Structure formats: structure tokens, C-alpha cells
Amino acid sequence: MATRLLPTPSAVPPPIRALNTTTSNSSKRSDYLAVKTKAEDHPVLALLDDYSRLDAKAIRRIHGRMLRLGLLGHPYSASRLLVACSLSPSADLPYARQLFDHLPAPNLFTWNTLIRAHASGPDPRLALFLFSRLLRHSPHSPDKFTFPFTIKAAAELSALRDGTALHGMIAKSPLFRSDIFILNSLIHFYAACRELDLSLRVFEMISERDVVSWNSVITALAQGGRWDEALQLFEEMENENVRPNDVTMVSVASICGKKGDLELAKQIHSYIEQNGIRQSLILDNALLDMYVKCGSLEEAELLFDSMTSKDSISWTTMLVGYAKLGCLDAARRLFDQMPKRDIASWNALISCYEQSGHPKEALDLFHELQHADAKPDQVTLVAVLSACSQLGALEVGCWIHAYIKKNNVELNCHITTSLIDMYSKCGDLDKALNVFSSVNKRDVFVWSAMIAGLAMHGRGREALNLFGKMQEAKVKPNMVTFTNVFCACSHAGLVDEGRLYFSQMLPVYGIAPSAEHYSCMVDILGRAGLLEEATEYIESMPMPPGASAWGALLGACAIHKNVELGELACERLLELEPRNHGAYVILSNLYARSGKWDAVASLRKLMKDASLKKEAGCSLIEVHGAVHEFLVGDISHPLKERIYLQLDEIALRLKAAGYVPNRKLVLQDIEEDVKEKALYLHSEKLAIAFGLISTCSPAPIRITKNLRVCDDCHLVAKLVSSIYNRDIILRDRYRFHHFTGGSCSCMDYW
DNA sequence: GTAGGGTTAG
Known part of the structure; x- marks a missing residue:
């Protein structure tokens, strides 16, 4: 038991010098050593040298010995033990905290270690609490090591206020405000808070930027979608005589993948080879991902085969590559060959099935997963719920909901959205509403999913009411919300409401209507028989009308038997999508409803000649x-x-x-x-x-x-x-x- | 004795 090993403050052993004079029951050899050695190099401490190889049990054993030897009273040796139990791979942070709380005089190094461990632990808030404890209740002041750890915690939490406060403290000290480690961590921190311009400002303030400064700011821009600026900085860093390293190239490769530029990809790859950039598994994985995203599985395969070490990310990246090309069988084979599958590998294949129209296979794989020794995580559940939605598989969906409850899976907004979507699309709107009202965290996606659910069940008025409540809750609607709102109007025939919300989009909500929103309006007006007004909306589009706009008009013409306008809409639609068989079918229906049987026949022949087949029902x-x-x-x-x-x-x-x-x-x-x-x-x-x-x-x-x-x-x-x-x-x-x-x-x- | 930057799945 941990608690038995820990000394209570009143039972703190006497200082180390006293130990040397005691005649304890311990073995003679131990006493002999104790006399001859200082606490700093007591042989017990040597056991802690290689702490990364110690498991929790071993650490507890050493703890016990140190306690008996009185070594914990000495700040240095105590700190060595604290490093082991907070930084080893089998770290036990609650244990480390208990140990820390019982140390008679932790030094600043010990404080820093504990903050460091918590900053990258499961709850980085604890690192911030420790920092404020350090300020208020310790004789020490934070040093140049304390800040990078604490800033890291703030970055992990995207805690802009806390980080800004830290930045304020730093700015007051001439020593800290020019410390490159501190400044580099601030670049990362502001980027984590999506404050890219503040990141850039810190970067520009640094007088002697090192490679990490450049990497931090390039990564920040890359992840914030400002790819070209990032690439520009990559060129600038060479002019300033800072040599890019493997970390730089990971970000550059990731940008190239997002741009999908195969030519650039090859240039980057040869740049790496020519400039002797250090090989690393992460870089190789980033290059694999880059080639996959640029659509060159050949290059990815070449690299994959040449890699001397691979991890599950390498395998999963290749798997996604095959799946994206529609080679689901090859993806499955790769999955079966993988030496080690983690939950991400399972998720990748499940999502691939689910997203490429194979929801049944996705559920089968989920069942396999449950027999394997992997544990589904939130990503798995989101993917499987989406597969249920596609299939209308309510029973499986309910089962997954029960699983979520039973395993106390946190209902984050992602999962909530998926549950609402699943219940709505599986036809159980009441359950969707139950989920919606049972949660207290609702982001824009949760609200939008519930509006969509009501809309698809024809409960347009309620959907619009909910849209009103969403605004009372001060959640800003996005593009998707409006699509769902219009969908509600369309299915319930709410024409005036549709017009009103459309006219408010830009002036009230600051969202410019997209081509999709225009199509929704064409649908709303067209269904209601207002074909002329629907056509006016198409004509007023600031972008070229897409297939969905013409399709909506065509559908409306079919309902209201307007052959002339229907033919025009169909023509435009086929110009954009020549192989859209649906267009032929709707036009043919329009002809049939209007008794134009000759036209029906010739259209059929046209379809046959173009060898267009209808999607099978x-x-x-x-x-x-x-x-x-x-x-x-x-x-x-x-x-x-x-x-x-x-x-x-x-x-x-x-x-x-x-x-x-x-x-x-x-x-x-x-x-x-x-x-x-x-x-x-x-x-x-x-x-x-x-x-x-x-x-x-x-x-x-x-x-x-x-x-x-x-x-x-x-x-x-x-x-x-x-x-x-x-x-x-x-x-x-x-x-x-x-x-x-x-x-x-x-x-x-x- | 301590530090900063990176790849996959949604």
C-alpha cells in the first residue's frame, strides 16, 4: 500500500547526518555504506538511474528502502524518487502527489518535475494548481524551467487567460522575457489557443531564433490552415541560416498532403534525402501520409516497403490509402497483416467502411472488435453510430447507446450529435429528443442535428422553434444549421419562414448563403408551386448554379407539370452531370404525367444508348x-x-x-x-x-x-x-x- | 539534474 510507505510530516526521519550515528537493526553492510556515502550518491539512488525501466512495484520497493534509510528527508534524493514515479512510463501521478505532499522540503527542481509530469498528464489543470501553490505556499519562485512546463499545461487546456497571465509575469522579468525556451513555448501556446497572430508576434520578438522557434511557428501556421505562409517561412529560415530538421519536414510534408500537390511532394522527399535530414519514424509516417493524400499509392508503397521500422500509424496510413482508392479488400488484407493493431487501426477501417457506403461491413467489424482485445473509444462509437444511421439499424444503435451508458463513456458533443442523428435517422425521434434534453453541453452540431431530426420527420414548426431556442442559448448557427432549417421549411411547406431566414442569413448571422442554401430555397419555393420565384433565386445566385439547384427546380417542375421549364432545368443539370440518371427519370416522369408518351419513349432510348442504369432500389x-x-x-x-x-x-x-x-x-x-x-x-x-x-x-x-x-x-x-x-x-x-x-x-x- | 516543436483515425 502506498500510504504505508509515505512518512507523515511528524514522522519525518532526522536529517541524514543523524542517520550515520544511529545503530539500527539494519545489516552491517548497509550501515557501513551509510557512514561512507553522502545522501547524493547512496547506492539505493543508483537503482533510480534507469527509472524508465522500473515498474510501479519496483518504484514502491525503492520508496520503502529510502524511507527506512531516511533518504526522503534529503531534498536531492527525494527528488530522484519523485522523478521516477512521475516521469517513468508507468508513472502514477496520484502517488507522486502523495509523496510530494509528505516531503519536508521539496526543492524547486522537485516542484518543476511535478508540474512537468502533470502538464502532459491526463489532467493538466493540476499543473496550473501546482504552479499557483508554488507561488503562494513555497519559499521558491518559478525559474526558467518552471515556465515552459506551466505554459505547456495552459496550451494543453487552450487556457488563453491562464497562459496570458503567465506571459504577463514573464514580460516583467528581463531574464525570462528573452529566454528562448520560454518564448518558444509561448509560440506553441498561442497556436493551441488558435491565436495565430499572437504566435507570430512572439516569434517576431525573438532576436535569435533557433530551429525550434521556426518549427513552432511553421507548425502553428500549418495547423491553422495558413499553408502558404508556412511554406514561405520554411524558405526564409534557410536565408537566416537555420537548418531545417526532421521536425520541420514533418510539418512541411503535412502541408503538402493537405494541398494534395504530388509534384511538391516529390520535391520535398528529395530535399530530405539531399540535405541529410535525420530519418525518423514520425517523418517517414508523415511522408507516407503526404503521398497518400496526394493520391500516389505507388510512392507510398515504395517508401513503406523501404522503412526499417514501422508502427501502427504507418500501417494505418497505408490502410487509409487503399480505402480512399476504393480498394477496401486491399485495406482489409493490410489490416489482417498488421503486426499490432491499436484502436486507431480499428477505427480507420470501420470508418472507411462506414464512409464508403458499406455500413454493414462497418458493424461486422465492430463485432469483431469486441471479440478482440481492443476497447472501443469515442471515435469508434461515433463511426458505428453513423453506420447504424445509414442502415436504420435501431436495435444495434440502442445497444450502442446502452454500451455508452454502461461503460460511463463521456457524452461529449461528438457522441451526443451521433446519438441524436442515429435515433432520428432510425425513426425514433422521441429517443433523439430525450438525448437532446438529457445533456447540458450543446454545441452548434448538437443543436443542428436535433433541428435536422425534427425536419426529416416533417415537424417543421418544432424545428424552427428549436432554432429560436438555440439563439436564446447564445449558440451561433453555422452553414449546416441553415441547411437544416431550410430542410424543415421544405418538408413542412413553410415558404414565408424560408424566405425570412434566407434574407437574414448575411445581415443578421454573418453567413453568406452558399450554393446549397440557394438550392434549398429553390426546393422550398418549387415544391410550393412558386416556380417563377424559384427561377429568380437561381438567376440571383452569386456563384454558378450547381447540379443541386437545377435538380431541385426539375423536381418541382415534375410535381407541378411544367414541361418547358423542366426541360430547361434537366438540360442544365445534364450539362453539369451528364451521367445523372435521376435527371432522366424525373424528366420522364414529368412527360408521363403530362401524357407525352413519345417523349417518354425517346428518353428511354437515350438512356439505353448512354447505357445509363438506374440505381437499384x-x-x-x-x-x-x-x-x-x-x-x-x-x-x-x-x-x-x-x-x-x-x-x-x-x-x-x-x-x-x-x-x-x-x-x-x-x-x-x-x-x-x-x-x-x-x-x-x-x-x-x-x-x-x-x-x-x-x-x-x-x-x-x-x-x-x-x-x-x-x-x-x-x-x-x-x-x-x-x-x-x-x-x-x-x-x-x-x-x-x-x-x-x-x-x-x-x-x-x- | 529539469525545457520548447512533429505523423494516423473523427
Whole structure:
């Protein structure tokens, strides 16, 4: 036990000289040595020389011996022990603090060591507390070593006020205000607080800048996105005869990766080789990352194969490289080959799957992870929640939420946002609202996610109310917030509100409307039938209208049967995206609705000649934690016989209720309507049939579809909800439909 | 006897 080893202040052993005269029970050899040696070179201390190799147990043993020998009363030897227990890889900071608190006379070195350890420990605030204790309750004053450690703590915390106060103390002392170590740490500190101009000001004040000064300021600019200024300084440093080193090149490589400039990448690589820059694993990793980001996996592979030592970052960087090129199999192979996988490697592959449209694989890998000896962290959970959102996998999502609670994972804004997004997109808006109201930290992303959730469920008014509350809470909206607000207006038909918020964006909120925001307005106005005004918004765009603006106009024309304007919009859209099959389909629907069957036929031929295929319609339904996938006319499901029997029964009961299939829309923006029967076999109908078989009332049937739901399926879902007395919650590409008692939450406006 | 700057996943 630690506490037994620690002397209480009253039991502090007598000074070392007294020890020499005692006749204790300890062995003769020990006494003999004690007589001959000073405390500074007592042989016990030699055990602490190599403290980085000592584990916690060994340190406690030494502590015990020193206590018995009375060595802790001597400031120097006590400090040696404190270094070991606060700086060794198996450091135990609470233990170090206890030891420190029992030292009769800690010297300044000891204070510095403890502050140093806490500055890079799990809670850097403790370093600041120690610093103020040093000022108030010790006979010492901070020296040129104390400041860099304390400033580091302030940087870790991005504590601008504390750091500025430290800077103030430093400025008063002629000795400290010109100390290069202190000044360099201030450069880093201001950068950590995102005060780049203050960083630059400190840098410019230094009369004799060394390589660390240059590196600090170049890194600050690189991380703050001011790449060209950083590269300019990199050139200037040579003019000032400061030779760049490996650390400089890490930042330069990182900038080059962000710029994605392969030519520059090769220049940097040969610069390193020609100037004899020291090789290091970190630099090699940075170069790997640079090549991956510049899109040259060949160069990355060459370097990777030539590296003599690799760590999990090297492997993970390569893995991401393969995944970015869409080579997910190669990424997986690399993952399997890795000699050591840390949680970041798992996260990288899970995120790769999740972000490249393979959410199912992401969840499979998450299950593998749980059987391996890695522990999911917040990044993992964010990625897996996003995979659930994509799949509409509510049960898995709930399970992850439970996991978060059970393991006391901190609900930071990232996780909160992901949970709200998951519950919203999996159709359980109440749970999303619960999460939202249960947290007390809400940043702009949390608010925006909740607004988006309400919007996609058609609860536009509530979304706008929440937008008002967000401002009462003094959280500034960003670009995404406005997109979500407009989405709410669009789904609920709130035209006036849309216009109002759009007009306020720049003057009130200081956010210039982006092309996406203009497209939202075109959508809001177009859906409401205000095609002329929608066109005016397009014409007034300060940037060239993108595909989304023309797409929104085209969709509106299809709803309101405006062939002429629809053709124009489609033409513009195809100029920008020649292979956008959706555009052909919507135009064809427009022709069909207006009875222009010749035009429908020629459009079909055009599509065929261009060998454009529609994206296959696909519906997902989660039952007991497993996600089942249905394509149109799918016969691959193990329960296919029962599913098709159920479909027949549905058809009979619907007919009895007077339902007539709506075959007019042969080419909805839905899914390939190859044959007559296809309508009857749309993926969402298969999923509904499966849902009826495999779940029981009152649980709603939850379905996620990749495309928009067609008129016919929408009608069928309404009827099923009343005939079978089952709620259906269907998520399509754009929004949610809650079917209950024969009607839909979208009020047939979608 | 002590110090400052760096790479991956979101």
C-alpha cells in the first residue's frame, strides 16, 4: 500500500547526518555504506538511474528502502524518487502527489518535475494548481524551467487567460522575457489557443531564433490552415541560416498532403534525402501520409516497403490509402497483416467502411472488435453510430447507446450529435429528443442535428422553434444549421419562414448563403408551386448554379407539370452531370404525367444508348438486431416463400378494400420498373411483408429505403397501416413517413 | 539534474 510507505510530516526521519550515528537493526553492510556515502550518491539512488525501466512495484520497493534509510528527508534524493514515479512510463501521478505532499522540503527542481509530469498528464489543470501553490505556499519562485512546463499545461487546456497571465509575469522579468525556451513555448501556446497572430508576434520578438522557434511557428501556421505562409517561412529560415530538421519536414510534408500537390511532394522527399535530414519514424509516417493524400499509392508503397521500422500509424496510413482508392479488400488484407493493431487501426477501417457506403461491413467489424482485445473509444462509437444511421439499424444503435451508458463513456458533443442523428435517422425521434434534453453541453452540431431530426420527420414548426431556442442559448448557427432549417421549411411547406431566414442569413448571422442554401430555397419555393420565384433565386445566385439547384427546380417542375421549364432545368443539370440518371427519370416522369408518351419513349432510348442504369432500389429492415436487405423482386431471402405468400395475402386484402395499382408512373425516380409485376415487387413492399411476418404488434415496422418512395408504395403502406393495424415508419432518401391508421405524417406532400 | 516543436483515425 502506498500510504504505508509515505512518512507523515511528524514522522519525518532526522536529517541524514543523524542517520550515520544511529545503530539500527539494519545489516552491517548497509550501515557501513551509510557512514561512507553522502545522501547524493547512496547506492539505493543508483537503482533510480534507469527509472524508465522500473515498474510501479519496483518504484514502491525503492520508496520503502529510502524511507527506512531516511533518504526522503534529503531534498536531492527525494527528488530522484519523485522523478521516477512521475516521469517513468508507468508513472502514477496520484502517488507522486502523495509523496510530494509528505516531503519536508521539496526543492524547486522537485516542484518543476511535478508540474512537468502533470502538464502532459491526463489532467493538466493540476499543473496550473501546482504552479499557483508554488507561488503562494513555497519559499521558491518559478525559474526558467518552471515556465515552459506551466505554459505547456495552459496550451494543453487552450487556457488563453491562464497562459496570458503567465506571459504577463514573464514580460516583467528581463531574464525570462528573452529566454528562448520560454518564448518558444509561448509560440506553441498561442497556436493551441488558435491565436495565430499572437504566435507570430512572439516569434517576431525573438532576436535569435533557433530551429525550434521556426518549427513552432511553421507548425502553428500549418495547423491553422495558413499553408502558404508556412511554406514561405520554411524558405526564409534557410536565408537566416537555420537548418531545417526532421521536425520541420514533418510539418512541411503535412502541408503538402493537405494541398494534395504530388509534384511538391516529390520535391520535398528529395530535399530530405539531399540535405541529410535525420530519418525518423514520425517523418517517414508523415511522408507516407503526404503521398497518400496526394493520391500516389505507388510512392507510398515504395517508401513503406523501404522503412526499417514501422508502427501502427504507418500501417494505418497505408490502410487509409487503399480505402480512399476504393480498394477496401486491399485495406482489409493490410489490416489482417498488421503486426499490432491499436484502436486507431480499428477505427480507420470501420470508418472507411462506414464512409464508403458499406455500413454493414462497418458493424461486422465492430463485432469483431469486441471479440478482440481492443476497447472501443469515442471515435469508434461515433463511426458505428453513423453506420447504424445509414442502415436504420435501431436495435444495434440502442445497444450502442446502452454500451455508452454502461461503460460511463463521456457524452461529449461528438457522441451526443451521433446519438441524436442515429435515433432520428432510425425513426425514433422521441429517443433523439430525450438525448437532446438529457445533456447540458450543446454545441452548434448538437443543436443542428436535433433541428435536422425534427425536419426529416416533417415537424417543421418544432424545428424552427428549436432554432429560436438555440439563439436564446447564445449558440451561433453555422452553414449546416441553415441547411437544416431550410430542410424543415421544405418538408413542412413553410415558404414565408424560408424566405425570412434566407434574407437574414448575411445581415443578421454573418453567413453568406452558399450554393446549397440557394438550392434549398429553390426546393422550398418549387415544391410550393412558386416556380417563377424559384427561377429568380437561381438567376440571383452569386456563384454558378450547381447540379443541386437545377435538380431541385426539375423536381418541382415534375410535381407541378411544367414541361418547358423542366426541360430547361434537366438540360442544365445534364450539362453539369451528364451521367445523372435521376435527371432522366424525373424528366420522364414529368412527360408521363403530362401524357407525352413519345417523349417518354425517346428518353428511354437515350438512356439505353448512354447505357445509363438506374440505381437499384433497396430496402432495409432490422429484425432482432440483424439487418435484412431487399432488392426489387428479390428472391434471395431464406424466408422467400413465406414472404411471397404474405404479399399475395396483402394484395387480396387491399383489393377487397378497393385498391387499384397505380401503374401510370412507369418511370418514377424510384427503381427499375422492368416488367408489369415490378410495381408489386418494389423492395419496400417485400420489406413490409417480411416485417409483418417477423415482428408483432404493437412494434412498428421500420424500413429504410435508398431512393424515394413511389406513389404506389406510399398508398400501399397507408392501407396496410390501417388494414393490419400496424404502424409503418419508412425512411426514404429525403425524409420519414409515419404511416398510421391509413394516413401518413407527410400529408402526402413529399 | 529539469525545457520548447512533429505523423494516423473523427
